[in-house]
Amino acid sequence: MSPRATGALRPPVKPALAEPVATLPRGEGLAYEPKFDGHRMLIFKIDGGAVLQARSGRIVTSAFPELAQAALALPDDTVVDGEVVVWSGGRVDFAAVQRRAAATAARAGTLARRMPASYAAFDLLGEGGEDLRSAPYERRRQRLTALLEPLGPPLQPVPMTTDPELAATWFETLPAAGIEGLVVKHLGRPYRPGARDWRKLRHTDVHDAAVTGFTGPPARPVALVLVLPDDDSPVVSSPLPPALRPRAGQLLAGRTAEHPEGVPRTAMAIGIGEVPYRAVEPGLVAEVERGTTRHSVVTVHRIRDDLINQV
Structure with a gap:
């Protein structure tokens, strides 16, 4: 095996990030990517x-x-x-x-x-x-x-x-x-x-997000735990509207997943910090709206039951 090259990077490496803007930036020396x-x-x-x-x-x-x-x-x-x-x-x-x-x-x-x-x-x-x-x-x-x-x-x-x-x-x-x-x-x-x-x-602030868990009682979850596009750290949504809670409970029924080590999982809740949540099996998607930064409030509009187990 050859010696490690000078300057060689090893994980973990923090990735560069992007700041949301409302209009297309223009000017000299700019490059654009999808x-x-x-x-x-x-x-x-x-x-x-x-x-x-x-x-x-x-x-x-x-x-x-x-x-x-x-x-x-x-x-x-x-x-x-x-x-x-x-x-x-x-x-x-x-x-x-x-x-x-x-x-x-x-x-x-x-x-x-x-x-x-x-x-x-x-x-x-x-x-x-x-x-x-x-x-x-x-x-x-x-x-x-x-x-x-x-x-x-x-x-x-x-x-x-x-x-x-x-x-x-x-x-x-x-x-x-x-x-x-x-x-x-x-x-x-x-x-x-x-x-x-x-x-x-972004073309829109409404996105699909993967549902990875929930907080509150299983029959009427208080909030969903979500993985958003371009990130893999779970976040807690804002409280679900009362009318959506029983439907969320129905769709989450039977999907609870136990942590392999038996240790409760936690996710970031805005204004509160890390909170424990119950994990669910992959396959459920929510349509959400998020603010202008990674840690802004995430609001759930609906749970996309049309996509259940389609992946």
Whole structure:
């Protein structure tokens, strides 16, 4: 085994983040990318193997065996940032990718055959042991496309343009394919882990979110615990409307999942902090509206019983 290259990155690495904006940014030196409605993930190629890290830092390699296999074609000591997506009927299927992310190692292979994942790469943090995070985005993008384009699916660079008019066209037309908006970056800026240097323009603040648990009594849950697009850390919704609580109880019945170690799970509730919740099996999706930041209140509009067990 060769010695570790100087500057080689190892997980966990904090990903760069984006600040929501209400209008399309314009100006010199800006780049625009479609924002996929998927599961944020960093891919590490280390010592001949692949390690997949979720946004939270959790290692999810076993959940996406086909992406781990594809990553073996990358040079050692290379780190790519991007979004895992699952396509269904010509659209990005967020519920399906969350089902994949929650799969046990025993189920991952079966789900990979039924709903194969793709990786929409949008940044290159390191290559061959060289830490590229201080390099300008324009240079990182050039190296990303040179690295991935010869490989082909399922690892592919996202489209990018510096033309704001083309970006505006993408913003209006791509929602039909399940693309939720745009990410805007400065060509000359570095990659800053954990910082909100990028901008994101969403087409709507209403999204599908994976239901992973609930608080309150099973028959009339007080709130749902959700995993939102582009994140894997569960959050607690605002209190459910009284009329929705019995229906939520009906749909959650029989789905309770026990924690393997018997330790209560917790999720972030805005204004309260970490609270315990009861977990449920994957397969339930809620239509939610969220505010302008990751920790804003998340309001549940409805539970999409039309999608139960469709993934």
